[in-house]
Amino acid sequence: MNRRSIIRLSKYKNTLQRLKAMGFVKVFSDNLADALGIRSTQVRKDFSQFKITGNKRGGYIIDELLEKILRILGKTSIQRVVLVGIGNIGRALLHYKGFENEGIEIDSAFDINPDKQTGRDDISVYPMEQLVGYIQKEKIEVAVIAVPDIAAQRVFDLLLQAGIKGVLNFAPIRLRGPEQIPVTNVNLVLEIENLFCFVNAKKEE
């Protein structure tokens, strides 16, 4: 199972949810390919990998397809995460509407200063000392690291100690830890630099 097809699976899901909301019943690999800007063979190859089958000449029934994809993505129950660090990014995440709609819930937040406000009365802020215990007690599997880079590795070590299973990291450093714990990095500076580099390269062509 490769990473890229999982990412696409999540995109198929979005497209399918929109189509469903619009009242569509069937969809062809060609439609999904258009929506994602890829080839239809890629769509079918992806489905093939995940043992998703459609109907020869009939395409796919959106409801069935969506259900299968949601199961593969583990979207059968609420996906709870903890947020570590209530700075600019942490606060933005706390107010971001996109998560709730997709069944992702920020269960609670942690900060060295637990007096920081989340601005949401349904999400409590706990001091860092309670991070490990909370994760273990509540069986949280995924954490978001939104602390300054200097603190990120320390937080990651705590999370590992607590038995976390996956991490989304906003700090611009590579977190070191066991191979089998997936860490996804979001680095905004890097993305913008990357963009400028492409823009400059285009100019010289």
Next chain:
Amino acid sequence: MNRRSIIRLSKYKNTLQRLKAMGFVKVFSDNLADALGIRSTQVRKDFSQFKITGNKRGGYIIDELLEKILRILGKTSIQRVVLVGIGNIGRALLHYKGFENEGIEIDSAFDINPDKQTGRDDISVYPMEQLVGYIQKEKIEVAVIAVPDIAAQRVFDLLLQAGIKGVLNFAPIRLRGPEQIPVTNVNLVLEIENLFCFVNAKKEE
């Protein structure tokens, strides 16, 4: 020139800047490989692609290497971007310290409601009507789209009309436009879903 090596170039830059700050003078491809969690051949292949050469048995002089990389990344002058949309994410970006340190400047912000405050007196907010004119007058090349998904394509069209050269898009939709304008998507829901999927896959192994 492939996208992945440019991303790595940006990471090499960070590592080199840290090493320089620590007083180091030389670096080996092996050191950089360790820092990024890749192989040293990859590092050398990347450099080779960008015509960066070192010294047989002597590694690379950090100052020289850094200078070359900064030039390739177009970091010889301030990289100005405009921000479109002052919601949660937009506001987080406005307050994010990471940009300034890396020579990236949010030049100005745009929103349908120009009364929105940036919280920074050095960054003005303009109404959406002025977006196209401003970009043209100020020769802005890169824009950040941080508006709701429903408005994203419309904003992108305006940016294209203004002659934008690259876009960082936070809206969870695929923006349609000419092939040659690079669009980088940051989709937080997708990243978290992806993570959960990996976590679940690991459990079944």
Next chain:
DNA sequence: TTTATATTGTGAATAATATCACATAATAAA
């Protein structure tokens, strides 16, 4: 000096990913 050693730079091999080509089957038309 000569020899040993460490590191770069790169063509070739391998691995990962995407696309093509086409057999297969379901539906619609004749």
Next chain:
DNA sequence: TTTATTATGTGATATTATTCACAATATAAA
């Protein structure tokens, strides 16, 4: 019914990215 058409599903192929293998060479040691 039979034939034509339209999608799927997948083995084969092409493309892209990474790693290997090793020649070239600079430095240090003998």
